[in-house]
Amino acid sequence: MLYIACVLMGWLNVYAAVYSPESQTNLFDMSTNAGKQLMWIGTTVLLIIAILVINYRFWDTFAFVIYGATILALLLVLVAGSNINGSRSWFKIGAFSIQPAEFAKLATALALARYIDYPNVNLTKLKDQLWCAGIIALPAVLIIASNETGSMLVFASFIIMLYREGLPGVYPLIAIVIVTLFILTLIVPKLFLFAGIVALGLLVFFLTPRYQRSFQNVMVIGITAVSMIAIVAGVDFFVNSVLQKHQQNRIKVLINPAADPLGAGWNVTQAKIAIGSGRLQGKGFLEGTQTKLDFVPEQSTDFIFCTIGEEHGFIGSLIVVSLFVVLLCRIVLLAEKQRTRFARVYGYSVAGIIFFHLMINVGMTIGLMPVIGIPLPFFSYGGSSLWSFSILLFIFLKLDSRRVGMFTR
Amino acid sequence: MIENRKYIVIGVFCLVGLVYLARLFYLQILDDSYSLESSSNSIKRVIEIPYRGQIYDRNGKFIVYNTPVYDLYVTPKKVQIPDTAAFCRLMELERSEFDSIMNNAKSYSYVKPSLFLRQLSKEDFARIQDALVDYRGFEHVTSSMRTYPAHTLANALGYVSEISKKQLDEQETPYYRQGDYIGRSGLEQQYEAVLRGQRGVKFVMQNVHQVVKGSWKNGAFDSLAVAGKNLYTGIDVEIQQYADTLMQNKVGSVVAIEPSTGQILAMVSAPTYDPNALSSRFFSKSYSKLAKNPYKPLINRPVMASYRPGSTFKLIQAMVALQDGAVAPSSIFSHAGSPMKCHCNRSGRLNLAGAVQYSCNPYFYHVFRRLLYNNNERNTFKASAMGLHHWHDMVSKFGIGQKLGVDLPGELKGSLPDADYYNRMYGENHWKFSTVYSLSIGEGELLINPLKMANVAAIVANRGWFYTPHLVSGIGKPGEGIDPKYLEKHDVGIDPHHFEVLAEGMQGAVEHGTTTMAANIPGITICGKTGTSQNKKGKDHSIFVAFAPRENPKIAIAVFVENAGWGGIAAASVASLVIEKYIKRRVDNHALDKKVKESNYLPAVTLPKKPAPKKYEMPKDSAAKPLIVKTIPQLPTPVPVETKSLASRPATTNGN
16 A cells, blocks of 8 residues: 555656646746646646545446546537637636547446446456447547547547457457558558559458358458448548548658648647757757747647657657656556456556557657647646546546455555 | 468568559668758748948048848738739839739739839838838838948059959859859959858758748757948048049049058049949949940059159159169269250259159169169170169069059059060060160050059168058957058168258159149148150050158149040149149149149040940030040150150250
């Protein structure tokens, strides 16, 4: 228990210490953003204390209630929310804004954990798979409706948890194949892809031992190849018709950042310049020229990693990335130790969500991911995100502390 | 089995972490292009141009100073103009002009200042400044403009203009940038390094809109601009201006030197122009106008024009011959034996002083003959070569045939032939005195510029020494910081007592001899010598060198008036008036003053192709005079031509 607390305090200190100076580097809104952030941190501490005080059974028992409330909030925000940057996803309370979408992740994680915790749930069964998909899809659709595509994508992270809980490996595989094909389509001419898919299909067919060439297997190969071709053919339609203009641009920029350095590529180019100019040791605390002078847009929220990269250099980036990886591994290992399935599922969900945020957020600043406006956990400015990540993490720790408590008792 | 999936999950986490770190390593450590881009992105060097040094005359009067001018900038985003019509009236702009300026500014940038009006004078700006309080979005930047209050000395001063592409490419250390101003001729070029001062550099941070957000690292790397040093010249602006007026409607030069210091008192290149014309925004228009002018006002004739010295060279011949012992002051030579004719009508009666006074050509024929053969060599060819070699050495000491080293660019060496020169021309031992005798009276292969002749006058005035003529007598402070070569006394190797004979003859020339009417100023003993520089293309050039007073000379002067015809009268008139003005600070000889100012010796200008309307405006009152000599006497070549051409003229009382 003490050990855990120490680790917790360590995490807390790290993120608090690294965090507050980062927001101060925003020279011109220091009084507002950094000050607000300090207030958010204060309230977060209160929340943490509250979470640690609340009985662990609360989360278990009220998982579906919380989920339901969140869905209601998401519906409400569509009607009554205030419009910020074209997304109707914020509740404005005085000077502060709260984004229900941030809390939807938490609620969904709890609801999924609660559902999977039912003794007879088996994720290899289609019925349970559909139930889980439904639990995830409901808030996701509502979030899309409020024009926050980035936050919606985070729900894909639950696949990690589901995979651990017995979802057949073919699902993540399909997801990976689709994403791969999608990217390939944008880079490689389509004709090559078609030829490649057909060749691959034939290769698989001929490599299959003759006795296994049942009608069913051949059909599987054929259907896979055809659907792959369909995906490739559909990419253009998807990019050009389904995605909005700025989303199209972000994907194009990812493929070729130099294409439009002053327009759509601006964010990524400037982010890379800022990070790249940090070199090994960085320019020193508060010495960043790129981030300080507004070259990098949104540098206190989505592009916060640029500040780290510029001011603390590779060493700083290394520490932050390693910190996250260690944290993630630690959560996974802790989750494995849980006695209840509920706690384990929830732990994996937390790890998945944090991982997804980390991957997208850092990835977009270094030009490996398309620009998707989601925050870096614990670092980015913003009360909703700080609250939701803290609650997310500390509920898990509360659940974990019960395990340790029982063990020591 | 399913528990093992945790390793896969952890593996994915670690893999992504490693990929990202590898990417970061590449961006931050391996690829340095980003770090370079960042500094050009956000940190900007701002150059501060210092004030250029100013130029004073010997009495502390300004020749060049910087006028503050005001450039008005507009930042479209901040603009608030309550009443546009009133604003246009204030700025003296048409509404359409205002609109086009504003549109240009807006298309450049809304947030960055653009030039609105440039080079507003102090008066204009003072008028506008108070009213500007009512209008937002305008700010002014002070800059400066070269101003020439005396409107004179244009050729010696040179001008300042934007650096050329060629200069930009050829500079050894990259100091200048595109658009920088640089001294382009005259003193502005010669003293560019001193005048320009030291540029300051400021590093400022600018944000994404290129709006300056303060200094970088609190100015740790900034350097302050250091103003250029002032130049103190020996020029006497009053004399310079007066000489300018005398040289109007003439082509030529006036160079006056203070013999005791070598400082140049006046340096007129005629025709000249108002240096203000090449200052500021009118530059390109004025420059092309000047460049097209057939009289080439951009040439600084005192150092860049070449003439034959004519009879003024007899001064040097006399000095060299006396020193060499070839002749004595009492030597008398008749006209007999000389192929040159003379106007002195005093054959066989003139001693050296007299020969100088009456400029007797045959006399100096004999002097030069004696000079060349003044050795033990029997062979006349070899003796001539030896003699000429010796003569060359002695004459060189006067600065003839080499650059004097005046502090101006473009000085010509001129020409002083030596034995090798004639060996190349005729072959060794194929020439002798009779081949080169025209040198004796300053013709032939001799070429000098007006500055050199003024220096010769200074040498005679000083009785045998000179300081290298120079314009600038002090850098930064009066009398300080000039090149030590200008403080070094040059001895020409002639004993001082030989000069009295010369001075006697020169005084005689002014008072009773060749230029009595023109140059004699009551109360001042002027010693002078006329000359005619032969000109194959047109009328001969009139030359006069002089110094005054005879004892304790204050001024040595050389005047060249092109195409003023035979004899030194035109030049002598100018010289004597300048001397009078300098020594008395006033001119009493109003008749001469008027006559000189009215005389017009501008040559006819034949434009090679279509006769465009004349660029050069002639004064109306000169129209009555026959300005242009239509028939130019055909001057046979080679030398001596002087006598031949003179034969067709009515004899005058004044010899040359």
